[in-house]
Amino acid sequence: MPEPQPILTARRPQVPKVSPLPNIERHKFEDYLARPITRKFLALLTRRNGAGRCYLEEVFERYDRPDLSLWERLKSAVPHRAIELFRTRAGVNKEVLKEKALHHRPTARALVNTARSIAKYGLTVPQRFSAPLIVVWDYTQACNLSCRHCYQEAARKPLADELTTEQKFDLVDQMGYEYVPFLAMAGGEPLVSKDI
Numbered sequence: 001m002p003e004p005q006p007i008l009t010a011r012r013p014q015v016p017k018v019s020p021l022p023n024i025e026r027h028k029f030e031d032y033l034a035r036p037i038t039r040k041f042l043a044l045l046t047r048r049n050g051a052g053r054c055y056l057e058e059v060f061e062r063y064d065r066p067d068l069s070l071w072e073r074l075k076s077a078v079p080h081r082a083i084e085l086f087r088t089r090a091g092v093n094k095e096v097l098k099e100k101a102l103h104h105r106p107t108a109r110a111l112v113n114t115a116r117s118i119a120k121y122g123l124t125v126p127q128r129f130s131a132p133l134i135v136v137w138d139y140t141q142a143c144n145l146s147c148r149h150c151y152q153e154a155a156r157k158p159l160a161d162e163l164t165t166e167q168k169f170d171l172v173d174q175m176g177y178e179y180v181p182f183l184a185m186a187g188g189e190p191l192v193s194k195d196i
């Protein structure tokens with residue numbers, strides 16, 4: 001029997017045609033991001049460790065945390081110094097940076113996803129990502145209403161080949177693993193599903 005394919009990979013939509021960002025349109029920072037050495041560095045920062053997490057994610061989590069051990073502080077000292085330099089130069093308030101970005105889980109995940117994507121594909125137009133920044137999940141075909149304008153012809157009963165609960169958990173795990181930052185539940189009506 002053939003190996004089962006991960007759902008996220010098997011059903012990933014076609015990637016649109018992309019081209020490298022033309023030099024003429026680049027901002028200085030984009031220039032810096034597009035360099036091969038920067039891409040290698042981003043690949044290093046976003047490489048997964050044994051626990052399936054990456055260093056960049058940990059750097060964000062550890063930013064400005066007074067409860068860290070000395071060892072944890074040392075492990076992130078250099079990138080934290082770099083973040084502080086960028087932050088002060090850009091005139092961004094530390095609390096704002098923390099709450100709206102580095103400690104805001106979806107935003108931090110989006111940043112990691114973006115860094116991984118630039119490492120993998122470089123800067124492209126449109127930007128090609130290694131995983132989607134948002135997934136809109138048509139959770140079920142079933143709905144308790146029957147609107148005439150329904151965009152997906154929802155019905156009272158779910159489709160026979162909808163994912164099992166186990167497959168749904170697996171899909172969520174895969175999205176988590178790939179740093180998908182946002183998930184929107186659509187349908188049908190997700191709340192009529194027994195497993196939700």
Ligand code: SF4
Nearest residue numbers: 143145147150154188
């Ligand atoms: S899925 Fe939305 S549009 Fe379709 S029948 Fe249900 S509520 Fe109406």
